[in-house]
Amino acid sequence: AQSVTQLDSQVPVFEEAPVELRCNYSSSVSVYLFWYVQYPNQGLQLLLKYLSGSTLVKGINGFEAEFNKSQTSFHLRKPSVHISDTAEYFCAVNPGGYQKVTFGTGTKLQVIP
Amino acid sequence: DVKVTQSSRYLVKRTGEKVFLECVQDMDHENMFWYRQDPGLGLRLIYFSYDVKMKEKGDIPEGYSVSREKKERFSLILESASTNQTSMYLCASSLGQYNSPLHFGNGTRLTVT
Numbered sequence: 001a002q003s004v005t006q007l008d009s010q011v012p013v014f015e016e017a018p019v020e021l022r023c024n025y026s027s028s029v030s031v032y033l034f035w036y037v038q039y040p041n042q043g044l045q046l047l048l049k050y051l052s053g054s055t056l057v058k059g060i061n062g063f064e065a066e067f068n069k070s071q072t073s074f075h076l077r078k079p080s081v082h083i084s085d086t087a088e089y090f091c092a093v094n095p096g097g098y099q100k101v102t103f104g105t106g107t108k109l110q111v112i113p
Numbered sequence: 114d115v116k117v118t119q120s121s122r123y124l125v126k127r128t129g130e131k132v133f134l135e136c137v138q139d140m141d142h143e144n145m146f147w148y149r150q151d152p153g154l155g156l157r158l159i160y161f162s163y164d165v166k167m168k169e170k171g172d173i174p175e176g177y178s179v180s181r182e183k184k185e186r187f188s189l190i191l192e193s194a195s196t197n198q199t200s201m202y203l204c205a206s207s208l209g210q211y212n213s214p215l216h217f218g219n220g221t222r223l224t225v226t
Contacts, residue, residue: 009153032212043117043203043217044156051212090155094212100171101215103148105155 002027002093006104013081014112021076021107023091033074034092034101035065044090050074061085086111116140117218119204125224132191134221136204142216143209145187147171147179150201150220159202162187163209194225 005024013019025031032051036044048059055067065076074091091104120135138145144163148156158171160179168179176198180188187206191198201222205215 006155034214036215036217041219043219044205044215045217046214049212049214096212100158100161101146103156105153 002031002095002102004091004093004102004104006091006107008107010108010110012110012112015083016080018079019081019109021089021109023074023104025072025074025093027093027095029095032094032096033067035076036090036092038088081111083111083113085109117204117206117216119218119221121221123222125226126194127226128195130194132194134189134202136187136218137185138206139185142206144207145181146205147189148203148205149173150203156203196225199223199225
């Protein structure tokens, strides 16, 4: 079985500063990795995904993530955050086969003006 | 764009009532899912379905059942609602490929009193 750890439950950051949201996973098989974002009072939407190929993945709204197989990590980064990035971010892993996707517990990003 | 529609945004029910949560997707997706979202616990999979009339238990199926009579519709049933089922419920759908991202509805916030 796989698991996902998002160590930071909340991350406050000033507007225009860089941010990194951490995600570590464990799995006995190769996985597909995703980041989802949830804005207040909404469902989740896909931010980016790693399926194969280049370990640096670019997503929407200027976010990117780097897959590191040796460290089993998939950290999310943005060089300069905006107020509108205030949301909760979820890391997720899918081991393939039937899509029993496992989500992390989420990280709330609070952008301070 | 894929649209996943959950019939109710807010729902208040009494302990012991039978509760139906409905979800409809409009993109002919094979897979449909029900998650429960609680603060600090992330998303936990209740049930999922890969085809009409087919269902599989997720990580926390106790106290729930599901129905998928048509491809576009996936219903979650609480046979006898209890206060510990007060939560946000999220429906999602995806294409049949195992690495396809999930598309979420906006959620139903259920309160059981």
